[in-house]
Amino acid sequence: xxxxxxxxxxxxxxxxxxxxxxxxxxxxxxxxxxxxxxxxxxxxxxxxxxxxxxxxxxxxxxxxxxxxxxxxxxxxxxxxxxxxxxxxxxxxxxxxxxxxxxxxxxxxxxxxxxxxxxxxxxxxxx
Amino acid sequence: xxxxxxxxxxxxxxxxxxxxxxxxxxxxxxxxxxxxxxxxxxxxxxxxxxxxxxxxxxxxxxxxxxxxxxxxxxxxxxxxxxxxxxxxxxxxxxxxxxxxxxxxxxxxxxxxxxxxxxxxxxxxxxxxxxxxxxxxxxxxx
Numbered sequence: 001x002x003x004x005x006x007x008x009x010x011x012x013x014x015x016x017x018x019x020x021x022x023x024x025x026x027x028x029x030x031x032x033x034x035x036x037x038x039x040x041x042x043x044x045x046x047x048x049x050x051x052x053x054x055x056x057x058x059x060x061x062x063x064x065x066x067x068x069x070x071x072x073x074x075x076x077x078x079x080x081x082x083x084x085x086x087x088x089x090x091x092x093x094x095x096x097x098x099x100x101x102x103x104x105x106x107x108x109x110x111x112x113x114x115x116x117x118x119x120x121x122x123x124x125x126x
Numbered sequence: 127x128x129x130x131x132x133x134x135x136x137x138x139x140x141x142x143x144x145x146x147x148x149x150x151x152x153x154x155x156x157x158x159x160x161x162x163x164x165x166x167x168x169x170x171x172x173x174x175x176x177x178x179x180x181x182x183x184x185x186x187x188x189x190x191x192x193x194x195x196x197x198x199x200x201x202x203x204x205x206x207x208x209x210x211x212x213x214x215x216x217x218x219x220x221x222x223x224x225x226x227x228x229x230x231x232x233x234x235x236x237x238x239x240x241x242x243x244x245x246x247x248x249x250x251x252x253x254x255x256x257x258x259x260x261x262x263x264x265x266x267x
Contacts, residue, residue, distance in 0.1 A: 020262075023258070024133040024258065025133070027133040027134050027251075027254070027255055027258060028133045028134040028137060028192055029134075029192060030134070030251065031133070031134030031137040031138045031141070031192075031194075031248075031251045031252075031255065032134070032137050032179075032192040032193075032194060034138070034141055034244070034247045034248055034251050035137050035138060035140055035141030035144070035194045035195040035248060035251075036141070036177070036179045036194075036195045037141075037244045037247065038144075038145070038148065038177060038240055038241070038244055039177040039178060039179050039195055040177070042179050045192070090243065090244065090247050093247070094247055094250060094251075097250065097251055097254055098254070100254075101254040101257055101258060104258045104261060105257075105258075105261055108261035108262065108264065108265055111265055112264065112265050112267070115265070
């Protein structure tokens with residue numbers, strides 16, 4: 001019984017939830033970059049998570065290990081950008097936005113599929 | 127930390143608002159490109175929009191700090207007015223010169239173009255955020 005219900009809150013479920021949270025936060029950061037596309041001196045922000053995640057996934061990963069990874073933002077000061085000190089590239093941001101939305105859609109699909117499995121199991125043979 | 131319902135909606139909205147102001151100001155400058163002095167002798171000065179990024183105070187996660195962009199003020203460009211030789215003009219001085227607004231239509235066109243493009247980008251961002259929220263709702267089906 002316990003094992004069955006674990007499908008919604010096991011480590012893979014946690015991973016999917018975390019990734020959805022990440023794409024939600026990334027959406028925010030990209031929106032901020034686009035909103036400030038014409039603000040002089042503004043520096044592009046990026047979100048870091050995947051690198052640490054892949055480090056965790058390489059070893060023996062557990063639910064709590066995934067929970068413990070923080071989603072952090074970085075300020076991109078390397079890219080020189082325009083004369084007004086702004087280094088936001090709108091086309092690049094739109095590209096990232098598109099990829100992020102697709103990734104989020106995929107994760108939502110994964111989550112609902114896992115729910116469907118449980119639902120079918122609950123119904124039993126027909 | 128929960129998944130945001132519509133991530134970054136206020137941020138994109140603030141971007142849309144800022145670009146609208148920029149467009150409005152550029153249109154006003156353009157409309158006044160050929161205006162001469164008013165009855166007090168003041169010539170229209172080019173208006174420019176000053177934008178600055180907004181950050182919320184740190185409450186909870188460092189990621190929730192983003193709050194879009196803000197129009198801090200609309201200032202007057204402090205460069206000398208354009209002069210045109212038109213001796214028959216009622217506002218011409220002794221040398222036959224008429225003072226006109228310090229506006230370059232080229233500059234305004236460029237501002238309008240960037241405002242337009244940024245507006246579209248903010249709108250795309252808003253639409254995509256809405257789609258993300260839609261997917262989260264669909265999870266409950």
